[in-house]
Amino acid sequence: MRIAHVSDVYLPALGGIELHVADVARQQAARGDEVTVLTFTAMSHDRVEVVDPTADVTVLRLPSLAAAVRLDLGSFDVIHAHVSSVSPLASTLASYASRRGIPTLVTVHSLWTGLGPLPAASAAAFGLRSAPVTWTAVSEVAAETVRRWLPRGSTVGVLPNAGDVDARPATPHRAPGSPVRLVSTMRLTRLKRPLPLLRMFSRVRRMTAAPVHLTMVGDGKKRAAVVRAIRRGGLSDAVRLTGRLDGATVLETLAASDVYVAPAPLESFGLAALEARSVGLPVIAVAGSGVGEFVTHGRNGYLAKSDADMVSWIARLVDEPALRTAIAEHNRTTKSAMSWAASLVRTDAAYGRAAARAGRRAGRARRVEVGRGHDPAS
Numbered sequence: 001m002r003i004a005h006v007s008d009v010y011l012p013a014l015g016g017i018e019l020h021v022a023d024v025a026r027q028q029a030a031r032g033d034e035v036t037v038l039t040f041t042a043m044s045h046d047r048v049e050v051v052d053p054t055a056d057v058t059v060l061r062l063p064s065l066a067a068a069v070r071l072d073l074g075s076f077d078v079i080h081a082h083v084s085s086v087s088p089l090a091s092t093l094a095s096y097a098s099r100r101g102i103p104t105l106v107t108v109h110s111l112w113t114g115l116g117p118l119p120a121a122s123a124a125a126f127g128l129r130s131a132p133v134t135w136t137a138v139s140e141v142a143a144e145t146v147r148r149w150l151p152r153g154s155t156v157g158v159l160p161n162a163g164d165v166d167a168r169p170a171t172p173h174r175a176p177g178s179p180v181r182l183v184s185t186m187r188l189t190r191l192k193r194p195l196p197l198l199r200m201f202s203r204v205r206r207m208t209a210a211p212v213h214l215t216m217v218g219d220g221k222k223r224a225a226v227v228r229a230i231r232r233g234g235l236s237d238a239v240r241l242t243g244r245l246d247g248a249t250v251l252e253t254l255a256a257s258d259v260y261v262a263p264a265p266l267e268s269f270g271l272a273a274l275e276a277r278s279v280g281l282p283v284i285a286v287a288g289s290g291v292g293e294f295v296t297h298g299r300n301g302y303l304a305k306s307d308a309d310m311v312s313w314i315a316r317l318v319d320e321p322a323l324r325t326a327i328a329e330h331n332r333t334t335k336s337a338m339s340w341a342a343s344l345v346r347t348d349a350a351y352g353r354a355a356a357r358a359g360r361r362a363g364r365a366r367r368v369e370v371g372r373g374h375d376p377a378s
Contacts (some may be wrong), residue, residue, distance in 0.1 A: 091122065
């Protein structure tokens, strides 16, 4: 199959969409598909086309929308567009391709809540809202937010992210008096809530009998503010800010930790939390976010209804090592259903629905032409 993934953002930039698109492209290429990624993200100023060195994936780094619409999209069997709240490239090419009868799947990777009319206005501006595409989102929570902005009766399927991360060989044993290690992986931006996480961590330290340590993995616009908050809060001895790490080092950091904390309520899926759960950590996240797709409250961790609730759950796992170990062992020894094998099956099924929709649309156009007295073969 000849597949084009369209994403405004891609490697070397790092984020949920960037990593997911790279992973699914590699998985599809590994099984023999011809895979191309179309993106605005530049590698360098003088290089337009590159090949992903880790897989047989062609990456076209486009300079503008004008260059994008000149592409021969008809050479692909399916267009898979990946959109966030505002995605000019993915929205434009999905609209353009679907209206020309090319099977087109759109996957929404963000929660279209709390953003006012922005997502709908953006989708309408680029022609996507009314385009004959097949819609999916990365979780049921995300899908529900998309349905509110689409024409009445629109169908939005669920096409979750995936990850095949090996579990750690054993759950770490903490000797009495040694710190319990919390970890969180995030971009240091307002939406990911690193500063509220630090405030919650300070409250946990005051509530618990055991010492506790926090590692924050990631970088972003709020880094300077986070550094100031750590210093002013007297947390320099208890918080480690690693900056951006490569994937292998992130997994090593997770494996050496005890509890994963995801404080963002607008988490459409939570790929980092899925990795932590797969490694074998209890996960504490926000109820109603996409993390609930793979974390069951009380089994894989806890889903908090508020910051105060999150503080309580963290404190409980810090103070109750037997409970913490039981959840960790369950997650370590029970594989997540969000595997790449399952994801590729669901993705292929979604491509099939997109092809069927494109075929029905082409069939209706053919009948209209015949009805008007035109020879469709001419």
